[in-house]
Amino acid sequence: MxxxxxxxxxxxxxxxxxxxxxxxxxxxxxxxxxxxxxxxxxxxxxxxxxxxxxxxxxxxxxxxxxxxxxxxxxxxxxxxxxxxxxxxxxxxxxxxxxxxxxxxxxxxxxxxxxxxxxxxxxxxxxxxxxxxxxxxxxxxxxxxxxxxxxxxxxxxxxxxxxxxxxxxxxxxxxxxxxxxxxxxxxxxxxxxxxxxxxxxxxxxxxxxxxxxxxxxxxxxxxxxxxxxxxxxxxxxxxxxxxxxxxxxxxxxxxxxxxxxxxxxxxxxxxxxxxxxxxxxxxxxxxxxxxxxxxxxxxxxxxxxxxxxxxGGKPDPETPMQVMELSALSESALSSPPQALANATREVVRVCETVEIMLKRIIELYESADEDKINALAALDDRVDERHAAIKIYLAKLIRNPLTEDQALRCQELIGACVKLEQVGDIIVRNMLVHVRKKMAQNLEFTPEGWREITAFHGAVLANARLAFNVLVSRDTDTARQLVQEKDRLRDMEREASNSHFLRLRDGTLKSIETSSIHLDTLRDLKQINSLLTSIVYPVLEERGLLRGSRLRAS
Incomplete structure (x- = not known):
């Protein structure tokens, strides 16, 4: 050799x-x-x-x-x-x-x-x-x-x-x-x-x-x-x-x-x-x-x-750091394919911000202060601003003659933006309230309860990434997987709630103190997962794989 x-x-x-x-x-x-x-x-x-x-x-x-x-x-x-x-x-x-x-x-x-x-x-x-x-x-x-x-x-x-x-x-x-x-x-x-x-x-x-x-x-x-x-x-x-x-x-x-x-x-x-x-x-x-x-x-x-x-980085508050570029070029509106591509890029940026919010919120449940809470709330403001800009941009695009596929894609992007804004609102208006309550009353979850919440959150975060990928790739298999995961998470949420009620029945003090926060957090995460899953419905409907709210048998 x-x-x-x-x-x-x-x-x-x-x-x-x-x-x-x-x-x-x-x-x-x-x-x-x-x-x-x-x-x-x-x-x-x-x-x-x-x-x-x-x-x-x-x-x-x-x-x-x-x-x-x-x-x-x-x-x-x-x-x-x-x-x-x-x-x-x-x-x-x-x-x-x-x-x-x-x-x-x-x-x-x-x-x-x-x-x-x-x-x-x-x-x-x-x-x-x-x-x-x-x-x-x-x-x-x-x-x-x-x-x-x-x-x-x-x-x-x-x-x-x-x-x-x-x-x-x-x-x-x-x-x-x-x-x-x-x-x-x-x-x-x-x-x-x-x-x-x-x-x-x-x-x-x-x-x-x-x-x-x-x-x-x-x-x-x-x-x-x-x-x-x-x-x-x-x-x-x-x-x-x-x-x-x-x-x-x-x-x-x-x-x-x-x-x-x-x-x-x-x-x-x-x-x-x-x-x-x-x-x-x-x-x-x-x-x-x-x-x-x-x-x-x-x-x-x-x-x-x-x-x-x-070797520190420049002050993050300098103009160079806070300056953000928008993909929503007005000059591209005369070319619907280019304008839709620009809008998709901007929606992806909203997805990234929502993913950061979803990752940080669970960290705040464990260790929070006012600076971190305000920083997360600021991210929601950014989501709202981008959502408004994308809606206006696509509204201008609709004035031009569009093919049926282009019109459907336009509606799909608008729908995705609306759902992403709703996810941001749930995180800030609901889950941050739970964080403040937990911090103010110095409450602690039981080890079992915290494991249930983090496991459920991890599954929702993984599904969020799948949904964001489908928004760009329009991959049918991934979309089907995400809808099937919705059923699994429903069962997971039911099991976590039942386990929590068993701890309440046994008189576990920490479970009693955190009961409302525990159940409301699971509910909020389940609602977030439903919103994110619905982002992929247009892909399945387009291929005739969705009947009502359920997948057709393959």
């Missing part, structure tokens, strides 16, 4: 590993994202629990970067302190390293089992939760399979005359090897994938354990760079946690590299095989960073704040 063919096979195996990692991460986020976020918020106040929560979440998401971004967003919103966020990220790095360790065991039997069960779950049901479970299992199966493929693809390299020369060069130049590993990790966007690749190659005798330790340190540098790069245009508060992780983990890897180069320690104690030694070195490094990070957390946080302040 030629060298180019070997590299193609190896590249394909690595690509499958990256895809499988992403598949598992996406499935977990969609199936359990809201529950995990709620658990994380609730436990980050305690330093030890923050570390454990970060560890658990990284294992679930198979990505320490995802946890860093999530915790950074919480810190930016004021939900958790930046100090607690730093500790959660320390735990996330250990969780990520433990995932790499688990995947080095012989799990070949799980490949067919995960693929069979996962594919069955994904294809045999329309339930979103079960389909995501199937996605997770398929991703795990493909991930294990990719590791086998990497091993087989790299086998011919053991006979290569060039390979020992390359290994000897990097062994004699650890700084270059360290930087190369950091670059590979940044390109992979995953420390787990990078460590597994190196462990697999070490297991085949292609990398010495000593070189593997240097590469692992480079992996940790590259991994710590990913989150700061992804958040470089975010608000300052969001960037503090990723920058702090870069300071602690990135600088820690540099210090450790210097110590390894100076003392050249024996690493036999890390494991019996080269593969074990590399993965265990990765775990040990992150444990050391955690232990060192506990007393240094305050110092790192203050340093992160200063670094973020030095």
């Amino acid at each position: 030629t060298g180019s063919v070997v590299l193609v096979h190896l590249a394909g195996a690595v690509a499958l590993m990256l895809y499988a990692t992403r598949l598992v991460k996406t499935g977990v986020e969609r199936a359990y994202g809201d529950v995990l976020r709620h658990k994380l918020r609730a436990t980050l106040q305690n330093p030890i629990m923050a570390v454990l929560a970060g560890t658990g979440l990284a294992i679930a998401l198979q990505s320490s970067t995802a946890v860093t971004l999530l915790v950074g967003s919480f810190a930016g919103a004021g939900i958790v302190s930046g100090l607690a966020g730093q500790l959660a990220v320390r735990g996330a790095e250990i969780g990520s390293a433990l995932v790499a360790k688990l995947l080095t065991y012989d799990l070949t039997l799980l490949v067919p089992l995960c693929l069979i069960v996962g594919t069955f779950l994904f294809m045999a049901t329309e339930s979103r939760d079960w389909r995501q479970k199937g996605r997770i299992l398929v991703g795990i199966g493909l991930l294990i399979l990719s590791l086998e493929m990497i091993g087989h693809a790299s086998e011919p390299l053991r006979e290569s005359e060039l390979m020992p020369i390359i290994i000897n060069y990097f062994s004699s130049d650890p700084i270059t090897a360290y930087l190369l590993a950091a670059l590979i990790t940044w390109l992979f966007q995953s420390s787990i994938a990078a460590v597994l690749l190196m462990a697999t190659m070490a297991g085949r005798g292609l990398i010495t354990p000593e070189l593997g330790v240097v590469l692992v340190l480079g992996v940790n540098l590259g991994s710590s760079i990913i989150a700061p790069m992804l958040t470089r245009n975010s608000e300052p508060g969001v960037r503090i946690v990723p920058v702090g992780n870069l300071l602690m983990r990135g600088m820690g890897s540099i210090v450790m590299l210097a110590l390894v180069m100076i003392f050249r320690p024996q690493i036999d104690f890390l494991g019996a095989t080269a593969s074990d030694q590399i993965v265990n070195a990765h775990i040990l490094f992150n444990v050391i960073i955690l232990i060192a990070g506990l007393p240094l957390a305050g110092l790192i946080y203050r340093a992160s704040e200063k670094i973020v302040a030095l």
Whole structure:
């Protein structure tokens, strides 16, 4: 087998590993994202629990970067302190390293089992939760399979005359090897994938354990760079946690590299095989960073704040920042296709604003103040202004001769705008009132009640995104899925209400105190979902798939 063919096979195996990692991460986020976020918020106040929560979440998401971004967003919103966020990220790095360790065991039997069960779950049901479970299992199966493929693809390299020369060069130049590993990790966007690749190659005798330790340190540098790069245009508060992780983990890897180069320690104690030694070195490094990070957390946080302040964004109140451009060009009214495209662009902007409102309102239920409440109310004013502008624009367009399809599209956009404005009104006039009441009376939901509300909210938010997509794509399958989800949410709301009444019957104090807020919130979210679902009705009616308010049988 030629060298180019070997590299193609190896590249394909690595690509499958990256895809499988992403598949598992996406499935977990969609199936359990809201529950995990709620658990994380609730436990980050305690330093030890923050570390454990970060560890658990990284294992679930198979990505320490995802946890860093999530915790950074919480810190930016004021939900958790930046100090607690730093500790959660320390735990996330250990969780990520433990995932790499688990995947080095012989799990070949799980490949067919995960693929069979996962594919069955994904294809045999329309339930979103079960389909995501199937996605997770398929991703795990493909991930294990990719590791086998990497091993087989790299086998011919053991006979290569060039390979020992390359290994000897990097062994004699650890700084270059360290930087190369950091670059590979940044390109992979995953420390787990990078460590597994190196462990697999070490297991085949292609990398010495000593070189593997240097590469692992480079992996940790590259991994710590990913989150700061992804958040470089975010608000300052969001960037503090990723920058702090870069300071602690990135600088820690540099210090450790210097110590390894100076003392050249024996690493036999890390494991019996080269593969074990590399993965265990990765775990040990992150444990050391955690232990060192506990007393240094305050110092790192203050340093992160200063670094973020030095590279801060311009004042968001400057004219350049608040200036908004409108897609509603008057000159395009003489061309109905162009005018409808402009109106669609503007409606999409309204969709984006409504999505932001829908995401923020649930955060206010947990942590609210007057500034955040006023900011959300201001978004509703923006929705009202854009809604009025779109109606006037389309009213002018109707004066021109339009085809039947153009006239129907015009009415569809107007209808969508009306419903989006109504959603904004429900959020501000109803749900914000609940927030104020909860804040004024210092009320707390029961853990079970809060889980029901966040799960229901998560489903409505997911449906909102589907509705916004259909508004642009006019995809029939997605529209059908959304209408079917409406029935599922009706059952979900009934079950949540019944559970709440059972807690009332048992005399649970928190349920009694928050009863009206709990039930009214579920009702408001159900009404929002109905409005958003009705946005896609014109697509189904156009294709004869809707009879009254029910789907026709396919």
